[in-house]
Amino acid sequence: MIFDPILDLFRGKAVTIAPLDGAFRPNTALEEANLAQAVAQPDNLIVHGGRLLFSSGSDLFTFTPGGTPAIQRSFGAPISALAASPGGHLAVALDDGQLFVADREITLPQGVACITAMSFGDDTSLYLCNGSATHRPGDWALDLMEKNSSGSLWRLDPATGAAVSLADNLAFPNGVLVDGQSVIVAESWRHRLLRLTGGTVTPLLEKLPGYPARLAPASGGGAWLSLFAPRNRLVEFVLQEDAYRRDMIAQVPRPYWIAPSLASGASFLEPLQCGGIKTMGIHKPWSPSRSYGLVARLDNAFRPVASYHSRANGARHGVTSVAEYGGYLWVGSKGGNALLSLSQKG
Known part of the structure; x- marks a missing residue:
């Protein structure tokens, strides 16, 4: 239409989403993966002291393949992040803003109360993703619907409690990994990875087809990236409609918002998502x-080279965390209440 260039000035920004293609070509690898353990909302998978650890709500579990998860410790609030140092120190962050390192509570700077991910550079450097300056980690959907970008990245010395802000105005940083002299950060609401070198922040991987979450080191170099929910055009459209979003937040129960979710299909009250309903x-x-369920394998340059999926008709959705352990890739399907394992041999 010859008037489209003029009308586009009033239509706003076009809704475009990167397709699931190339390295992100859909498959059923997660849906067909081995169910290692059915567990409520497994999250924050790490390897510590030669054991696989993960969280489920406010409980910290240890897991031995072939065995049953055992509670190592319970906390007074849901666990929002875990990290293990080269020297064996364990860092535990809670949804209420508390942080413990080697069982000692650390006093955090004002405004740092939304720790979504952590990574040790060494025993004296703990990198923290502060997802939002106004919300807890569990309120991530509200932070997205308010279109916030108040997150930040911090470096903390666990011994002294000294903290330095490395970057701010981030749109919900939700994953962090130390890569040599650089720090890689997953910025969820802008669907990208950032590289922080010195005081310079540069985009590393952009236009992801989902919302990125935790990063984990991969054997042979590179990393694993969890993408906890898919992008779709309806959500992107709603993000442009400020008045509608305000009314939705005020009047509609949160499980039924037109927003990404870790799981779906449990209630007929959920938004139908166009073709997402059964036909x-x-x-x-x-x-x-x-x-959706999605894990991406990134090479040494943090380019996607492969991916594992649980598609729209699957149940192993909401992958927030993965870890390599004992020759397997362990996957926490938080939305599917499942701890999965995939062999990495060959």
Whole structure:
């Protein structure tokens, strides 16, 4: 239409989403993966002291393949992040803003109360993602719907408690990994990875098809990246409609917002998401979805080279964390209440 260039000035920014193609070509690897353990909302997988650790709500679990998860410790609030240092120190962050390193509580700077991810550079450097200056980690959907970008990255000395801000105005930093002299950060609401070198922040991987979460080192170099929910055009459209979002936040229960989700399909009150509903009793795997399961393998340059999926008609959605351990990739499907394992041999 010849008037489109003029009308576009009033339509706002076009809604465009990177397709699931190339290294992100859909498959059913997560749906077919071995169910190591059914557990409520597994999250924050790390290797510590030769053991696999993960969180479930306010409980910290240890897990031995072939065995049953055992509670190592329980806290007074849900665990929002875990990290292990080269020297064996364990850092535990809670949804209420508390941080413990080697069982000692650390006093954090004012405004740092939303720790979504952590990574040790060495025993004297702990990098913290402060997802939001106004919300807790569990309120991530509200932070997205308010279109906030008040997150920050910090470096903390656990011994002294001294903290230095390395970057601010981040749109919900949700994953961090030390890579030599650089720090890699996953910025969820801008669908990208950033590299911080010295005082310079540069985009590293942009236009991801989902919302990135935790990063984990991969054997042979590179990293694993969890993407906890898919992007879709309906959510992107709603993010442009400020009045609608304000009314939705005020009047609609949070589980039924037009927003990304770790799991979907449990209630007929959920937004239908266009083609995401069942047609003649069948949920199409390629249909739009509020939730999805996705893990990406990144090479040494942090370029995606492979991915594992649980598609729209699957159940192993909401992957927030992965870890390599004992020759397997362990995957926490928080939305699917499942701890999965995939062999990395070959």
